[in-house]
Amino acid sequence: MAVLSSSIEVDVPVGFADLEWSEFVWRSLYGSYARGFADVSASLSELDADSGKVTFEKEGEKVSRLSVELQYTPPKGADRQEDIARAHERLERDMQKYRTFLLRRCDQESCRAA
Numbered sequence: 423m424a425v426l427s428s429s430i431e432v433d434v435p436v437g438f439a440d441l442e443w444s445e446f447v448w449r450s451l452y453g454s455y456a457r458g459f460a461d462v463s464a465s466l467s468e469l470d471a472d473s474g475k476v477t478f479e480k481e482g483e484k485v486s487r488l489s490v491e492l493q494y495t496p497p498k499g500a501d502r503q504e505d506i507a508r509a510h511e512r513l514e515r516d517m518q519k520y521r522t523f524l525l526r527r528c529d530q531e532s533c534r535a536a
Contacts, residue, residue: 428510428514430517430520431481433484433486472493
């Protein structure tokens with residue numbers, strides 16, 4: 423089993439980031455993206471993690487940090503190192519897609535206090 427981890431920082435309130443994570447995962451799993459969001463569809467459903475942990479932390483006055491840690495077992499018969507590297511690349515790409523999704527949603531919802 424391998425541990426895959428990634429984190430991003432984004433200028434939104436931590437509570438908003440937490441709420442929108444569930445929305446992002448749901449939309450990714452069920453392909454339910456509104457117009458203007460299809461480009462941030464994640465491959466989370468492709469990454470069959472054994473278990474994982476998502477944490478949200480406030481970093482400074484306005485910045486939130488999202489960290490994801492997944493326990494991942496490559497499929498039998500796969501080149502272990504190559505498969506782990508691909509899974510990690512998908513996780514990194516999905517984290518950047520989530521960052522884009524989150525910033526767009528924040529703009530739509532005016533989530534930042536003036």
